[in-house]
Amino acid sequence: MAAARGVSYLLFVLTVSLCTGKQNYPTISHLKEEGIDNDSEEPNEPPDQLIGDFGNFESKRLRTDSKKRFKCLSCEPPDCSGLTECHDALQCWKSRVRDSDGVERVSRGCTTVPDHVPFICGSSSKSGHTKRHTGGQYAMDCCEGDYCNNGSFPYLANANFVEKVPHDVSNIGYIVKLALAILGPVLALGAIGTIVLFLMRRTHRKRLMAARAMADHDPFYASDEVLRATAAGDSTLREFLDRSMSSGSGSGLPLLIQRTLAKQISLAECIGKGRYGEVWRGVWHGENVAVKIFFSRDEASWNRETEIYSTVLLRHENILGYIGSDMTSRNSCTQLWLVTHYHPLGSLYDHLNRTTLTHHQMMKICLSAINGLVHLHTEIFGTQGKPAIAHRDIKSKNILVKLNGSCVIADFGLAVTHVQSTGKMDVGSNPRVGTKRYMSPEVLDESINLDCFESYKRVDIYAFGLVLWEVCRRTVSNGIAEDYKPPFYDLVPSDPSFEDMKKVVCVDQQRPIVPNRWASNATLSGMGKLIKECWHQNPNVRLSALRIKKTLVKLASSDVHVNLDLDS
Numbered sequence: 368m369a370a371a372r373g374v375s376y377l378l379f380v381l382t383v384s385l386c387t388g389k390q391n392y393p394t395i396s397h398l399k400e401e402g403i404d405n406d407s408e409e410p411n412e413p414p415d416q417l418i419g420d421f422g423n424f425e426s427k428r429l430r431t432d433s434k435k436r437f438k439c440l441s442c443e444p445p446d447c448s449g450l451t452e453c454h455d456a457l458q459c460w461k462s463r464v465r466d467s468d469g470v471e472r473v474s475r476g477c478t479t480v481p482d483h484v485p486f487i488c489g490s491s492s493k494s495g496h497t498k499r500h501t502g503g504q505y506a507m508d509c510c511e512g513d514y515c516n517n518g519s520f521p522y523l524a525n526a527n528f529v530e531k532v533p534h535d536v537s538n539i540g541y542i543v544k545l546a547l548a549i550l551g552p553v554l555a556l557g558a559i560g561t562i563v564l565f566l567m568r569r570t571h572r573k574r575l576m577a578a579r580a581m582a583d584h585d586p587f588y589a590s591d592e593v594l595r596a597t598a599a600g601d602s603t604l605r606e607f608l609d610r611s612m613s614s615g616s617g618s619g620l621p622l623l624i625q626r627t628l629a630k631q632i633s634l635a636e637c638i639g640k641g642r643y644g645e646v647w648r649g650v651w652h653g654e655n656v657a658v659k660i661f662f663s664r665d666e667a668s669w670n671r672e673t674e675i676y677s678t679v680l681l682r683h684e685n686i687l688g689y690i691g692s693d694m695t696s697r698n699s700c701t702q703l704w705l706v707t708h709y710h711p712l713g714s715l716y717d718h719l720n721r722t723t724l725t726h727h728q729m730m731k732i733c734l735s736a737i738n739g740l741v742h743l744h745t746e747i748f749g750t751q752g753k754p755a756i757a758h759r760d761i762k763s764k765n766i767l768v769k770l771n772g773s774c775v776i777a778d779f780g781l782a783v784t785h786v787q788s789t790g791k792m793d794v795g796s797n798p799r800v801g802t803k804r805y806m807s808p809e810v811l812d813e814s815i816n817l818d819c820f821e822s823y824k825r826v827d828i829y830a831f832g833l834v835l836w837e838v839c840r841r842t843v844s845n846g847i848a849e850d851y852k853p854p855f856y857d858l859v860p861s862d863p864s865f866e867d868m869k870k871v872v873c874v875d876q877q878r879p880i881v882p883n884r885w886a887s888n889a890t891l892s893g894m895g896k897l898i899k900e901c902w903h904q905n906p907n908v909r910l911s912a913l914r915i916k917k918t919l920v921k922l923a924s925s926d927v928h929v930n931l932d933l934d935s
């Protein structure tokens with residue numbers, strides 16, 4: 368180790384002297400010419416610690432001091448031209464140095480200062496030695512004897528080797544080993560991770576493709592996996608639709624199938640145009656479905672309605688049956704679809720415009736509609752419970768008539784939910800407001816307490832009172848029925864403003880007129896009374912949905928013309 372440092376030092380001296388033209392640094396020749404007995408002040412003397420490394424350096428010097436002196440040949444690098452002699456040498460030497468650029472220089476000289484002997488010739492004074500160094504390579508032959516440093520210069524290993532390995536090989540080996548030790552495990556772990564990820568993705572993709580392929584063929588012929596994730600269970604499309612028809616709405620199709628809905632449905636005809644988009648009749652696997660296509664600017668309504676329809680336990684025979692939602696891109700335009708059961712008779716508004724009603728038909732409509740509203744307003748407790756929901760846009764256009772003459776409540780874009788145990792009310796983030804014609808006095812004069820869920824239910828009841836009025840006008844008694852008219856038809860213009868409605872409903876406290884002919888019929892007069900309790904100016908005294916239902920059941924049971932199964 369110490370010898371190696373000495374050699375490094377020597378090589379440094381040699382290299383610097385050769386590269387710099389030996390102007391500033393003493394070289395071996397300088398040592399020979401100038402510093403023979405200037406040993407202690409030597410500027411390039413190895414540092415203290417280096418000397419300290421040479422264990423018996425002092426004793427060696429004492430030994431060399433008393434040694435025999437020789438005459439040696441001396442010549443200058445690079446080509447050893449101008450041969451001279453040097454005297455009083457402790458050792459003669461000849462050297463060959465190859466710098467890092469591969470340029471070789473040869474020289475001869477002698478060592479006269481005992482302290483320099485270990486640096487120049489190492490511990491073995493007679494034998495030659497070679498050394499590679501980061502800056503180059505050298506070979507040095509030292510000898511004792513007059514002119515013993517004549518003859519050929521020492522051999523130096525192939526320069527190519529040095530060029531190829533410019534750094535200390537042992538260091539490089541160490542660095543490589545170290546790098547391998549650190550990088551090896553990291554790379555191995557990375558490779559294993561990549562393979563695992565790749566395999567997982569491939570499996571996932573395969574499953575997805577399989578499920579989609581099956582869904583394309585028949586959504587309910589899908590893999591077990593898909594079906595198990597659904598409320599639909601193992602059923603065919605027809606069974607699913609039938610069950611949905613009878614049991615009403617719920618959480619809809621499995622999400623995976625919902626995502627492919629738009630691709631599978633062909634739109635047949637536009638059946639409704641609302642403020643928030645269009646409703647189309649579509650055909651899905653041979654079945655008619657209703658497709659509500661929202662304007663992309665009304666994403667909040669689509670979101671809200673999808674959210675509400677996905678509510679656990681919402682499915683009910685008097686809530687529009689939900690099939691699924693899909694967000695698709697057509698002609699680079701985002702389309703938001705909400706797919707529900709299709710009801711060819713359309714809305715109650717359409718139905719009342721088309722036809723008059725018997726008492727039986729009127730009661731069926733009113734009872735089924737209030738059944739839907741009771742289900743909506745009622746919270747079902749338990750872990751798999753259902754929140755209470757207020758609709759906030761009850762009107763005859765948002766109630767659909769089924770072929771059997773009963774109704775379902777539709778259009779949940781504005782709904783609010785409430786969970787009693789947590790007190791949490793979710794009003795959604797829809798900027799949409801209810802229909803002005805059906806707005807209650809407290810909404811119009813903005814006295815409504817928006818933080819109280821009960822307020823929203825009372826708003827629904829007010830609007831439901833107006834719907835009952837629309838229905839009863841079309842109910843024949845004594846062979847007579849009124850024309851279809853929307854509420855306040857005689858008091859406000861066709862598209863009333865907020866102010867128009869406020870003046871009529873809040874300031875003048877007007878309500879639709881209850882026709883005189885109703886008084887002559889027990890059921891209709893009972894209905895008139897009920898309706899007035901629904902649209903009362905004071906929200907707190909309005910009836911609850913459940914109370915309305917009970918009153919209707921009572922009226923229906925005492926009407927001989929009504930033949931309904933009233934037990935449910």
Ligand code: ADP
Pocket residue numbers: 638639640641642643644645646657659687707708709710711712713714717764765767777778780
């Ligand atoms: P909007 O949010 O634009 O008011 P709705 O859901 O109320 O949309 O639907 C608008 C109209 O489209 C309804 O009044 C009704 O005439 C028709 N419609 C909606 N859904 C159906 C359906 N499932 N079956 C038949 N007609 C429907």
Ligand code: MG
Pocket residue numbers: 641764765778
């Ligand atoms: Mg609507």
